[in-house]
Each structure stands twice: as C-alpha cells, then as structure tokens.
Amino acid sequence: MRDYLLTGALRGAVNVPALSAKESAALQPYLALAESLGRFHAQLTNSAVREVRLEFAGELVGIDAAPVTRAFLAGLLRDVSARVNLVNAFLIADERRVAVTTSYVRSGDVGTAMRTKVITESEQQSIAGTVFGIAQGEREGRITEINDFRIEAIPRGYMLVMHNHDVPGVIGRVGTILGDAGINISAFHLGRRERGGEAMAVIQIDAALAEHTLEHVRAFEPVISARQIEL
Numbered sequence: 001m002r003d004y005l006l007t008g009a010l011r012g013a014v015n016v017p018a019l020s021a022k023e024s025a026a027l028q029p030y031l032a033l034a035e036s037l038g039r040f041h042a043q044l045t046n047s048a049v050r051e052v053r054l055e056f057a058g059e060l061v062g063i064d065a066a067p068v069t070r071a072f073l074a075g076l077l078r079d080v081s082a083r084v085n086l087v088n089a090f091l092i093a094d095e096r097r098v099a100v101t102t103s104y105v106r107s108g109d110v111g112t113a114m115r116t117k118v119i120t121e122s123e124q125q126s127i128a129g130t131v132f133g134i135a136q137g138e139r140e141g142r143i144t145e146i147n148d149f150r151i152e153a154i155p156r157g158y159m160l161v162m163h164n165h166d167v168p169g170v171i172g173r174v175g176t177i178l179g180d181a182g183i184n185i186s187a188f189h190l191g192r193r194e195r196g197g198e199a200m201a202v203i204q205i206d207a208a209l210a211e212h213t214l215e216h217v218r219a220f221e222p223v224i225s226a227r228q229i230e231l
Contacts, residue, residue: 026063030060030114039075041075042075047121047122056113130142154187160202160214162223164201166198187203188203
C-alpha cells in the first residue's frame with residue numbers, strides 16, 4: 001500500500017493484481033471517475049444496495065478493470081462502512097451481500113467508458129461516464145448519462161440533480177429559488193429524451209443547499225424528484 005500512495009504502484013496486497021506505476025497512471029482518471037460514480041449512486045438511492053452491474057468499453061476493454069470496479073465499490077459503500085478502501089472493497093461488498101458483476105463490450109457508444117447500474121431493494125439507477133482529454137495532457141472524468149438521459153457533467157463539488165417534466169419555465173423558476181437562497185449556479189446541464197416528455201438536470205452550485213431550499217425545489221409542480229449530491 002505504501003508504494004501505491006507514493007508512486008501509484010500497487011503490489012503485494014492480497015487479492016489485488018499487481019499494477020506498475022505506469023499502469024496505475026493510465027488507470028488513475030478511471031479510478032477517480034469510478035469512485036465518483038459510486039458516491040453519486042450512494043446519494044441517489046433510498047434503500048440497501050443488493051446488486052451492482054458494471055459494463056466497461058473503450059480503453060477499459062484492453063486492460064484489467066478490476067481496480068476500477070474496486071474504486072466504484074469503495075465510493076458506493078463509503079457511507080455504510082468507514083473501513084472500505086481500494087484493497088478490501090470486494091470483501092466489504094460480500095459482507096453486505098452485494099452481488100457484483102462486470103462485463104466488457106467492444107462496440108456501442110464510443111462516448112462511454114463505463115456504464116454502472118445499482119439495484120436496491122426498491123429501485124434501480126444507472127449512470128454512465130467516460131474520460132476526456134483536457135488542457136496540457138490532463139484527463140478528466142465526466143458523467144455522460146443518468147437513467148438513460150444523455151447529459152454531460154463533471155462529477156465534482158455540490159450538485160442538484162433534478163428529474164422534471166419538460167415544460168417551459170423550469171430552468172428560470174429553479175434558478176430563482178436558488179438565487180433567493182443565495183446559491184450561485186456554476187453550470188447547468190440538461191438532458192431530455194423527447195420534447196415535452198421528461199428531463200434530467202445536473203445543476204452545479206457553489207455551496208450546499210439548506211434542506212428548506214431543497215424542499216422548495218421539490219414543491220415546484222413540474223419537479224418529479226430532486227437530490228443534492230456532494231462529491
């Protein structure tokens with residue numbers, strides 16, 4: 001574990017395949033994305049997790065994506081077990097009776113590196129994401145889909161995730177509610193399947209919402225659900 005913390009290399013841990021520093025560097029943006037998606041899922045669900053399904057594509061098809069699975073589980077289970085980490089994530093999942101399956105696809109959506117589905121006692125949620133190149137050779141993970149709504153958002157900081165009917169005035173009204181509460185919007189990402197149907201928004205904000213502000217958003221008639229996510 002010392003080598004992993006100092007250089008990114010992971011060797012000698014029980015049940016963890018050895019990774020060189022170079023391999024770890026290539027995986028690092030995917031590990032960060034996977035952990036963020038796990039934490040995102042944990043804050044979307046209402047009941048105990050029973051099953052996790054991960055599907056890998058793109059670059060992840062050609063490598064051992066087990067560390068990425070571990071990172072996802074570590075993020076997902078952080079709130080139910082303070083001791084979960086990259087090394088023991090599968091063990092903790094087994095203790096919690098969470099079934100974990102992974103698969104690889106060599107074709108399909110080129111904009112998706114991983115597709116994650118979490119099934120609980122009462123519902124299921126799906127989130128997809130990928131890694132993009134940004135300035136100066138850096139790479140950054142992004143959400144590309146939530147529950148079949150195409151959307152692009154950076155999984156970072158405070159976010160208001162809102163599922164709503166696609167009618168005029170939603171963006172303006174929600175913006176007013178947040179503004180009245182002194183909350184600044186840094187980015188507004190919106191996706192819909194069809195005009196006049198349903199839509200999904202990820203609203204990135206500069207500070208946490210008070211519970212009464214969140215309830216104010218939920219009380220707005222076109223809103224189906226609204227959750228605050230903190231990463």
